[in-house]
Amino acid sequence: MTTTQDIHSPQFLSGDEFSIPTFRLLKQDGSLYDGAEAPELSREQALKIYHTMVATRVLDERMMAAQRQGRLSFYMQCTGEEAAVIGATAALDDADMIMAQYREQGALVYRGFSYDEFMNQLFGNELDYGKGRQMPIHYGSRKLHYMTISSPLATQIPQAAGYAYGQKLAGEGHCTLCFFGEGAASEGDFHAALNMAAVHEVPVIFFCRNNGYAISTPSIEQFAADGVAPRAFGYRMHVIRVDGNDILAVLSATREARRIAVEHNKPVLIEAMSYRLAAHSSSDDPSGYRSKKEEEAWREKDPILRMQHWLTEQGWWNDDEEKALQESLRREVLETMKRAEKRPPPPLDSLVSDVYADVTPALQRQLDRLKTHIRQYPESYPKGARSLDPDVKVREDASQGGE
Amino acid sequence: MPTMNMLQAINNALDIAMAEDDKVLCFGEDVGIFGGVFRATSHLQEKYGRTRCFNTPLVEQGILGFANGLAAQGSVPVAEIQFADYIFPAFDQIVNETAKFRYRSGDLFNVGGLTIRAPYGGGISGGLYHSQSPEAYFAHTPGLKIAVPRNPYQAKGLLLAAIRDPDPVLFFEPKRLYRASTGEVPEEDYQLPIGEAEVTREGTDVTVLGWGAQMEVIDRAVELAEKEGISCEVIDLRSILPWDEESVVESVLKTGRLVITHEAPLTGGFAGEIAATVQERCFLYLESPIARVTGLDTPFPLTLEKEYLPDHLKVFEAIRASVAF
Numbered sequence: 001m002t003t004t005q006d007i008h009s010p011q012f013l014s015g016d017e018f019s020i021p022t023f024r025l026l027k028q029d030g031s032l033y034d035g036a037e038a039p040e041l042s043r044e045q046a047l048k049i050y051h052t053m054v055a056t057r058v059l060d061e062r063m064m065a066a067q068r069q070g071r072l073s074f075y076m077q078c079t080g081e082e083a084a085v086i087g088a089t090a091a092l093d094d095a096d097m098i099m100a101q102y103r104e105q106g107a108l109v110y111r112g113f114s115y116d117e118f119m120n121q122l123f124g125n126e127l128d129y130g131k132g133r134q135m136p137i138h139y140g141s142r143k144l145h146y147m148t149i150s151s152p153l154a155t156q157i158p159q160a161a162g163y164a165y166g167q168k169l170a171g172e173g174h175c176t177l178c179f180f181g182e183g184a185a186s187e188g189d190f191h192a193a194l195n196m197a198a199v200h201e202v203p204v205i206f207f208c209r210n211n212g213y214a215i216s217t218p219s220i221e222q223f224a225a226d227g228v229a230p231r232a233f234g235y236r237m238h239v240i241r242v243d244g245n246d247i248l249a250v251l252s253a254t255r256e257a258r259r260i261a262v263e264h265n266k267p268v269l270i271e272a273m274s275y276r277l278a279a280h281s282s283s284d285d286p287s288g289y290r291s292k293k294e295e296e297a298w299r300e301k302d303p304i305l306r307m308q309h310w311l312t313e314q315g316w317w318n319d320d321e322e323k324a325l326q327e328s329l330r331r332e333v334l335e336t337m338k339r340a341e342k343r344p345p346p347p348l349d350s351l352v353s354d355v356y357a358d359v360t361p362a363l364q365r366q367l368d369r370l371k372t373h374i375r376q377y378p379e380s381y382p383k384g385a386r387s388l389d390p391d392v393k394v395r396e397d398a399s400q401g402g403e
Numbered sequence: 404m405p406t407m408n409m410l411q412a413i414n415n416a417l418d419i420a421m422a423e424d425d426k427v428l429c430f431g432e433d434v435g436i437f438g439g440v441f442r443a444t445s446h447l448q449e450k451y452g453r454t455r456c457f458n459t460p461l462v463e464q465g466i467l468g469f470a471n472g473l474a475a476q477g478s479v480p481v482a483e484i485q486f487a488d489y490i491f492p493a494f495d496q497i498v499n500e501t502a503k504f505r506y507r508s509g510d511l512f513n514v515g516g517l518t519i520r521a522p523y524g525g526g527i528s529g530g531l532y533h534s535q536s537p538e539a540y541f542a543h544t545p546g547l548k549i550a551v552p553r554n555p556y557q558a559k560g561l562l563l564a565a566i567r568d569p570d571p572v573l574f575f576e577p578k579r580l581y582r583a584s585t586g587e588v589p590e591e592d593y594q595l596p597i598g599e600a601e602v603t604r605e606g607t608d609v610t611v612l613g614w615g616a617q618m619e620v621i622d623r624a625v626e627l628a629e630k631e632g633i634s635c636e637v638i639d640l641r642s643i644l645p646w647d648e649e650s651v652v653e654s655v656l657k658t659g660r661l662v663i664t665h666e667a668p669l670t671g672g673f674a675g676e677i678a679a680t681v682q683e684r685c686f687l688y689l690e691s692p693i694a695r696v697t698g699l700d701t702p703f704p705l706t707l708e709k710e711y712l713p714d715h716l717k718v719f720e721a722i723r724a725s726v727a728f
Contacts, residue, residue, distance in 0.1 A: 097476075131509040140508050147475065148508035152499045158468025159475065159500070166476030169428075169454060176472075188492070192465025199460055354506045355545045357515060357569035360598070360645040363545075 020229045022241050022273060025248040028301060030309025032248075039252040043316050049090050049110070049247060050311055051325065053082040053304045056106040058329040059118060060278070066337060067282040072122055074136045080245075080277030081209055082106050083303030087250030088177060088207050088270070091258055097163055097176040099147040099156040102137055103209070103276075104179045111144040115332050119340030131354070132346040154180060154187035157206065161197040161267070164204035168265055175203035175261040177254075182271075183214025185228045197267035198235040205257045206269045209244065211276035216289040229271040237267050244272030245303035248310070275301070348374070348387040407588040410581045412555035413443045413520075416562040417481060419592050421451050424479060426516070427566065429456045431466055431483030440485055441522055441581055463489055467496035467519070474514035474571070475504065481566060487523035487575060488532045494540075501571045502546030517571040518562070522578035523551075524616050524666055525698075525712060530705035536615075536667040536698075538643045541573055542676065548572040549643040550597055553618035555586050560595030561641065568597055577616035584619075600647035602654065606636035609660035609725050611718065612651060612677065614640040617664050623715035628722045635722065643673055651677065652684045659690035660725045664713050669697045691728030694721040 025036040060077040067075040085106040121139050124132030140148025160178035167174045197204050208228045232239030242253045257268040275298035279286050311317035352367045378385035420427045435458035438445030448456040459466050470482040484490045505513035525534035552558035565572035613621050618639050625635040655661050663674040674695040696713040704711045
């Protein structure tokens, strides 16, 4: 519906009439801004959030190093955006659905996804829930209400609107939180999703991680407007911009967003301003498109250090505990990685399962033909051959050919 | 048994599915109080309320994205795309999301509850953008099922099966049959199998295969052929994906000849896939080349629609040529 008043000369609006403030509570030194009030947060939950942030950072550092050593084909880091991702997750009910883009592993860590579970996916072994079908970092967990990641950008945004509509009808008081980047917000699916969510009044939180870059493209070349937040006006949706490196502000904003979503069945857009401190992925080199100086400036706003300072001020954390935590996490990453690397790949039959609920006769015939062929050339297909006939001896040096 | 046209049969199937299961939702452009531009969803909003039968904004990628999310959540969405010609903005959601949801998650999540309905096909003076038959694009996508009914009885039984199928189904409704095709349709609930063809007429000289609105065309062609003493076996494929290789192969092994017809263009059309499989499995039994009677490799025309369409005379000629080869 349009409500408007008449004018009688052509006066245009440019959008500059709206100025969107940034919600901040915590300064980098761990103190609060004047007039700011920390959200209610128990020592226990604060430490859980902090542990999650550190565990995510350690996982990312070690796995990127493993990728550089050639142990892993691909990796993506959450580095720099831990407060945005984990703060948002901590504001939810654990049974709320999370539909993420690909850089939000911190949400899974918070909900209890173990390093073993991460590693099984990263190495695509027989214990990977995704059965070795997707590239590393495409995690999913039904028990943790975390939708399996899909590479195409923004497709999860209208799906989140639909999922949340189903939650509304189910009437159990749950919502969906959907993560995406400021680059993905240029996709048509973003606009479709926000409009449908507003029209159909669904309990969904659209959480935009504005980290400044879509691979190499800076946000200034992504949109002419003041970020992503102003788009909410066009859909008549609640919106807030928050300092994405401020764990308390993210937590507080997302809690309030959840209240609006669940109590009033209204979608909310959150734009978290942050910075992707690492490369886009293991295949990217940011030195080609941004300066060290710019990166350093953001390193000084590190969200983990900011929270650590706050915890220290509360008397909830000290250097010894920090050291012990870092060491134990590093050890755990290395141990779990070694375990996962050694596990065999998923069996050959998993090539054709789950295309449909049941394997079709035509697909079964294709698999049978493939098995005959693999038995003819087992050394060229070591993974498949081992799974077909565990006793078959395949030379180790043959394994490269089948990668 | 009541007589229904195809729209009434579809509406009846949706009504039964919605009455049976609260999780079944019908939505799309204009499907709410208006009942859809063809009235396939008439009275469903009155009966089941605005939360279960509703209009969506005009955005196909949004409709399918929303539907995928609903299905993943455990709802049973029946999403309507107003014309199959307008399904392409949703292509990514269908091909990269719907089709791969179960596989990519290792069966943690699936959108098996989803049914996508779309009026399809030509013969209504609809020109380029209200006439297309896009089944072949989707047939190239493992994870989807595709069904096309030939009459009201088939439409009701196949649609109910599609809604309850554990996999996502694209249900293409030949819109020129919506009101033109009438027949007896049981009032009660019944399902017809997805993935199974039906031999609608037995014969010995040549197998004639099609689906959807082409089945009427085939019947007229076969009538002409039978007058010339040619015994035709007619098969309605019904499901494009997965398609019933066994029934088709069994028939061709018997007749030694195959004529396939569809409205969509020749190149890359689904007839090519069928022909390739049949020559592989029936090579030594074939008495003549497999014939394809299809639309031309052009966009769908308007004024010259009759010339473009693979009508009964073109099918009849293909049958004669096949038998006389």
